[in-house]
Structure formats: C-alpha cells, structure tokens
Amino acid sequence: MLVDDFFIIKTIQNDAGKSHARLRLNADHAIFQGHFPGTPVVPGVCMVQMLKELVETSLGLSLQLEKAPMIKFLAILQPAQHPEIDAVYDIADLPEGKVQVSGQITDAELTFFKFKGIFHAQS
Template sequence: MLKNDLYTIISLENHSGAVSATIGLNVQHQIFEGHFPGQPVLPGVCMMQIAKELAEEATGKKLFLNNAAQCKFLSMVDPQKTPELTAVIDYKEAGENNIAVNAVLKSAETAFFKMSARLSVI
C-alpha cells in the first residue's frame, strides 16, 4: 500500500461510478532517491498502484489488478514540480467479481497517465 506513505488523499469525491481525488505526493519519500538520483520521477508502477488504491477507496472492496488492457505513461511526474495530482477514475461492475476502470492521473491540463483495466474483487 502506498497510501499514507508515498501519497496522501487530500480530497475525494465519489459519485456512483466515478471518483475524483486530489492526492499529495510525499516528495521526501525514499523511492525518489533511487528513481532517479538528482532527477526524481514517480515510477509508472506506482501510478498504477495509486489508481488501484483509489478504486478500492471508491468501491470499498479489496481489488487485484487482473488485466491492464491499455496503459499509457504520457509524461513524467517530477514530485518537486508537481507535488499534487488529480485522479479521475470511472468504474463499473464488469461481470461477477470484476470492476472495469478507466483512470487518469493529471495536473491541470497535463495528463501523466491513463489506464483502462479490469480489477478483480479479492
């Protein structure tokens, strides 16, 4: 879990089938020391995990990333330049014990990450 360590939820609005959250990155987190020294970048796998964790917050269910049909890393997140991100996640039931999500991590008009995935309830 990255919540309350790598990032914190500043605000979260959950409307049936859609969640919008503002998160604050912990710019002092040790992951940025190694990824990359002197030029910190939020790892792509962390963006995927953040989207999954916010989907869990929205649904109230423990989820497993089953299939990422589409995953695009559009721009690098420098936590020193962009310490806050907005996550927009649309979600819906997709068969028994599955949830389909479309997630975007962005700041203002810059999208950093987009993902279409299927998450399984565990």
C-alpha cells in the same frame, strides 16, 4: 500500500461510478532516492498502484489487477514540479465481482498517465 506514505488523499469524491481525488505526493519518499537521485520521477508502476488503491478506497474492497489492455505513460511526473495531482476515474461493475476501471492522473496542464483495466475482488 502507497496511500498515506508515498501519497496522501487530500479529497475524494465518488458519484455514481465517477470519482475524482486530489492527491499530494511525498517528495521525500525513499522510492525517489533510487528513481532518480537529484531528479525524482514517479515510477510508472507506482501510478498504476496509486489508481488501484484509490479504486479500493472508493469501493471499500481489496482488489487485484486482472488485465490492463491500455496503460499509457504520457508525461514525466516529478513530485518537486507537481506536488499535487488529480486522479479521475470511472468504475463500472462487471459480472463475477469484477470491475472495469478507466482513469487518468493529471494536473491542470498535463496528463501523466491513462489506464483501462479490469480488477477482481481478492478473497
């Protein structure tokens, strides 16, 4: 889990399947010692995991990624330059306990990451 370690949730608002979270990145996290020393960059896999954990928080469920037909990394996210970011995501219920999620991680000027995928509840 990355929440409360790699990033913290400053605020989160959920309204009828639409959610918005304000996040603060931990620029001192150990991940950045290797990715990359002197010029830390948020790994793409961490952006996917952050979105997953936000959806889990919104739903109160433990989820597993089933498929992701679209994952786009659009800009480099450096925690020193962008210590606070926004995650905006939509959650739609599907049959068989699945949810479809579309979301993005942004700041005021840049979109760093876009995602569309399906998660299912873990037993």
